[in-house]
Amino acid sequence: MMAAGFTAPAGSAISCQVTCLSGVLELPVTGMRSTTMVSKCTMGALAYSQVAALKHTIAQSSTMLTNPTGSRTLSGLSGLRGLRLSRRGPKNEHTRNLTIVATAAPLSRQFTSVPGFTQIGEPVPEGVNLSDVVKSLPKEVFEIDDVKAWQTVAITVGAVALGYAALAVAPWYLYPLVYAYLGTAMTGLFVVGHDCGHNSFSRSQLVNDIVGTVMFMPLIYPFEPWRIKHNTHHAHTNKLIIDTAWQPFRPYMYDRAKGFAKFAMEAAMGPLWWIASVGHWLFWHFDLSKYRPQDVQKVKVSLAAVAAFGVFVLLPLLFLTGPLGFVKWWVVPWLGYHFWMSTFTLVHHTAPHIPFKQAREWSVVEAQLNGTIHCEYPAWIEFLCHDISVHIPHHISSKIPSYNLRKAYASLQQNWDKHLNKAEFGVPLMTTIVTQCNLFDDKKKRWVKFDKALRSEPVQPAED
Numbered sequence: 001m002m003a004a005g006f007t008a009p010a011g012s013a014i015s016c017q018v019t020c021l022s023g024v025l026e027l028p029v030t031g032m033r034s035t036t037m038v039s040k041c042t043m044g045a046l047a048y049s050q051v052a053a054l055k056h057t058i059a060q061s062s063t064m065l066t067n068p069t070g071s072r073t074l075s076g077l078s079g080l081r082g083l084r085l086s087r088r089g090p091k092n093e094h095t096r097n098l099t100i101v102a103t104a105a106p107l108s109r110q111f112t113s114v115p116g117f118t119q120i121g122e123p124v125p126e127g128v129n130l131s132d133v134v135k136s137l138p139k140e141v142f143e144i145d146d147v148k149a150w151q152t153v154a155i156t157v158g159a160v161a162l163g164y165a166a167l168a169v170a171p172w173y174l175y176p177l178v179y180a181y182l183g184t185a186m187t188g189l190f191v192v193g194h195d196c197g198h199n200s201f202s203r204s205q206l207v208n209d210i211v212g213t214v215m216f217m218p219l220i221y222p223f224e225p226w227r228i229k230h231n232t233h234h235a236h237t238n239k240l241i242i243d244t245a246w247q248p249f250r251p252y253m254y255d256r257a258k259g260f261a262k263f264a265m266e267a268a269m270g271p272l273w274w275i276a277s278v279g280h281w282l283f284w285h286f287d288l289s290k291y292r293p294q295d296v297q298k299v300k301v302s303l304a305a306v307a308a309f310g311v312f313v314l315l316p317l318l319f320l321t322g323p324l325g326f327v328k329w330w331v332v333p334w335l336g337y338h339f340w341m342s343t344f345t346l347v348h349h350t351a352p353h354i355p356f357k358q359a360r361e362w363s364v365v366e367a368q369l370n371g372t373i374h375c376e377y378p379a380w381i382e383f384l385c386h387d388i389s390v391h392i393p394h395h396i397s398s399k400i401p402s403y404n405l406r407k408a409y410a411s412l413q414q415n416w417d418k419h420l421n422k423a424e425f426g427v428p429l430m431t432t433i434v435t436q437c438n439l440f441d442d443k444k445k446r447w448v449k450f451d452k453a454l455r456s457e458p459v460q461p462a463e464d
Helices: 048-058 130-135 146-169 172-197 205-219 223-235 251-256 259-268 273-285 293-349 364-370 379-384 391-396 402-419 427-436
Strands: 002-008 013-020 023-030 035-041 071-073 084-086 097-099 117-119 373-376 421-424 439-441 446-448
Touching (some): 172 293, 172 379, 205 223, 223 273, 273 427, 364 402, 421 427
Antiparallel strands (some): 117 421
């Protein structure tokens, strides 16, 4: 047996030959970051065991092997798409030449640190399934506690009532503080309904449907349309085209856009990220054509519920207080909720080292464990929003109630910590996201900037 290794400098295009008794392996490598590759050969024609060694050599890169002499194709090996294997032959068989075209290493391996992140998670190793992670969690984190569930309702209703009482008596110069609190408290309405949407609030489907619908009504958020699309997000997290929580803009979209459309993209993935969820709310939740015929009736019930709130609460509010009063009492708190809705959605799954992937490349365990971000917020925000930012365990299993998320996260830290991405909310984190994650280039498999002149440059690893 012989083994050889080489290092490919960034941006290089080199060819390495590994010679053994069975032949020569020619390994051209283009555009890779500094990466060490080792290949092994044994006597005789290339066999399955050697294919496995090559698979680990490429480290999840997309590869294609070609062999001009009698060969057959083997499918189903992750990372060796299009692999062609030579037939077994005598030991004195002539040299076989194989070409490996390797892509760059996983994005997470290209960064040692990122501003706003306290840990960059390592890729999940091959052979680990989502079920393995779920089974590692304590059984009690899946248990529904009716008392704790209704406590979340009481906390949120009380917090919102307190916020409105403060708004009624506070002088105008304290309005920013009151609105910051009130918008966050209203986000609690969504989080309670969010548990209902995953049937983790109650064991009763009827209770989940009623409570979820009622909690969403003041937000003018139709519950059933949201639940349908949100469950799609969990099934296809960070999958290009299919994920319904949000999709990154891509270079061709931005380059073809004109006027307001281009401005909207720059705003949503830039300084106005905090209102992006308003567009998502309008686009996804009110169009019956976006839902299957068997779901339309439930969607109509949810639409009727928010329409009723609009007619019997918001219209009288507008009539009694006038446009300025309407803005004061509903619009600004509602925008405060959307600040957190936009921020949570963006932060949970967006970072320079976390890619979106096409369906053929996508891995459910990689997306949920390594493609979801745990972000620390100030304690008062965590309290009012019922720990929705403890998000990784929620993506491991959406059946975990919000009041059990921290216990589940502690278990993940014990068993899977090195694969977790961790961040702290603040200016460094949001600056990283809105300056480095403008467009996702599917061909380059990485985030790029709006400016065409800068797209050839990879986003820069962080400087602490």
